[in-house]
Amino acid sequence: MEINVLKKILSANDAVAEVTRNLFSNKKVFAVNLMGSPGSGKTAIIETTIKLLKGRYRIGVIEGDIFSSMDAERISILKVPVVQINTGPFGGDCHLEAGWVKDAALSLNLKEIDILFIENVGNLVCPAEFDTGAHTNVVILSLPEGEDKPIKYPLMFRTCEVMLLNKMDLRNVLKMDIDKLQQNANQINPSLTSFRVSATDGEGFAMWTEWLRSRYESFLESLELSSKTSK
């Protein structure tokens, strides 16, 4: 009974996710959904990425949190358009759904955005089950979380195109096996692209922003191709 209802909710969300993705594509907005545990560094990664890309691309941000607008306030200091979704302070939802992302996106001027970052609720489980309507999914895993996480939370690592391994600046302090972590991630998803980064000191961001540039250009090419085919 509960399972049927959950399936119904999920497939309704899938339908809205397609509408949301089409909205983004029509406006030539490349939407990137960032997921990860609380405190993995999602907002810090968005901040550092904005600082590096700001001259080249017009960035926008949708912030998702159960409560508070702390993250949106952090982003707004960087003078990029940002909107905060709150899923509710009393037992609020543990993930973003495509309909909320669409509503939030419609409050932004999408014509003036090239790349839109969607920061999901901090949670390594549920957000992986709900398509937000983004074009790609990125998981942020921070070193202190430990090398076993891809094995324990497999759906998240299967759903994502990229893993950003964050807080590399702590590598010498923590007793952990980064190669083992990488091996665990590849075992769960052999096609996962990984970058080792530190939002604190900027390590690894040249490669990550280069990936974003290249992926954004493929996105624009795919739009041209599909507009030619539909003519």
Added chain:
Amino acid sequence: MEINVLKKILSANDAVAEVTRNLFSNKKVFAVNLMGSPGSGKTAIIETTIKLLKGRYRIGVIEGDIFSSMDAERISILKVPVVQINTGPFGGDCHLEAGWVKDAALSLNLKEIDILFIENVGNLVCPAEFDTGAHTNVVILSLPEGEDKPIKYPLMFRTCEVMLLNKMDLRNVLKMDIDKLQQNANQINPSLTSFRVSATDGEGFAMWTEWLRSRYESFLESLELSSKTSK
């Protein structure tokens, strides 16, 4: 519609949680539900606590994970009874429910356990919504997760009696304001008891295990009192 269904699931779980709690009480087992983000150090805290309490109390552990029995294997090395719940590898559940805890508990010899640790799925959101049938709830928050977490995930901090602030050994490496974190936690839940610990070097465990001892004794006293009243 979805909300009604969720309410129904939650109240069904509440009923089973009471049955589960009575089962524990009848067997004089004090059940402690430990919650926290992935990688906050839940298993490490249980390990260090077991090492310190093993001579004094008979400990048992229920491990909750979406997938894998890695944590149960870590605990079993310490030669205490342990059972692993897997909520399912394909989009598995993001929390433990009371019925699963009851079934897992029934597979243990409860007569030979004084304190039972229940390690919930790594998630700072959903587990707070589901009563496991434990007698008390403890949230583990690790320093690298940041000082804003109580404000962003308020239900978790409201639901818990104790906060263990873990990874204190990283305090000199991380740029964070521990007093601000404490202030945020107290703002959300003024009656929250906090201990600053490090599962790595054992810091703060004398106070945490003293709290456990005292809380276990009040639990036994409350059982005696209610058995007298019911005579």
